[in-house]
Amino acid sequence: MSPPSRRLQTKPVITCLKTFLISYSLIFWFTGVILLAVGVWGKVSLEAYFSLVSEDSTNAPYVLIGTGAIIVVFGLFGCFATCRGSPWMLKLYAMFLTLVFLAELIAGVSGFIFRHEIKDKIGKAYESAVMTYNGTDSKSKAVDTLQEKLHCCGMKNFSDWGKTDYFKTHGIPTSCCKTNSNNCTEENLKNLGSAGTVVFPQGCFSLVTSMLESNLGVIAGVSFGIAFFQVIGIFLACCLSRYITNNQYEMV
Numbered sequence: 001m002s003p004p005s006r007r008l009q010t011k012p013v014i015t016c017l018k019t020f021l022i023s024y025s026l027i028f029w030f031t032g033v034i035l036l037a038v039g040v041w042g043k044v045s046l047e048a049y050f051s052l053v054s055e056d057s058t059n060a061p062y063v064l065i066g067t068g069a070i071i072v073v074f075g076l077f078g079c080f081a082t083c084r085g086s087p088w089m090l091k092l093y094a095m096f097l098t099l100v101f102l103a104e105l106i107a108g109v110s111g112f113i114f115r116h117e118i119k120d121k122i123g124k125a126y127e128s129a130v131m132t133y134n135g136t137d138s139k140s141k142a143v144d145t146l147q148e149k150l151h152c153c154g155m156k157n158f159s160d161w162g163k164t165d166y167f168k169t170h171g172i173p174t175s176c177c178k179t180n181s182n183n184c185t186e187e188n189l190k191n192l193g194s195a196g197t198v199v200f201p202q203g204c205f206s207l208v209t210s211m212l213e214s215n216l217g218v219i220a221g222v223s224f225g226i227a228f229f230q231v232i233g234i235f236l237a238c239c240l241s242r243y244i245t246n247n248q249y250e251m252v
Helices: 004-045 047-053 056-084 087-113 115-131 138-150 158-163 165-170 204-247
Strands: none
Touching: 004 204, 047 087, 056 087, 056 115, 056 158, 056 204, 115 158, 115 204, 138 158, 158 165
């Protein structure tokens, strides 16, 4: 048992650490809420981009949603462990923060290293979606959504549609039509010469990749920021647990 004078000296230190750790846990909880919001936004706004690559990749927003939910729960657990002053709870909290740090660091580095491979994969997937376009399946609808939202047409430009089987019977998809064009008829869409005046001239691939790269940049920046933010929590949790254990501090 530590002498009373020593416990009195360490009490302000523990109180200070508790205050910082609770503040940190609340911020950590808020980052979980942000990840939840980003996951929901990704599901609503970027589903078409994900579905072009593969149907399985549409699970990506759910990963963010699940991660955000776990962080929200452990953020509240961190507040509870700090208020309770339980060394083993604080150690468990520090272990969780370490796992989150490693996972986010690995994900961020992997995304940076393989960004060119991801871009190539998207390019091949988009080209395949254009060549196999039939106007009814999920990838065809994803192409239509992108062309309408980004105001683009084809892979590099609208002439890419001339190589497809769909063009031979239907012409260029109506999703390529300019919003202010009144001459976007089937006759014009079946003629590459006249189609240039009624459809979007720019190809979609450059717009898709630039948009994805900008979004990935934001997500990577947030991930790295949150990852290194975990180091503060790990330090605070370990210090508080050590002070409570070494000085046998009891909450009243």
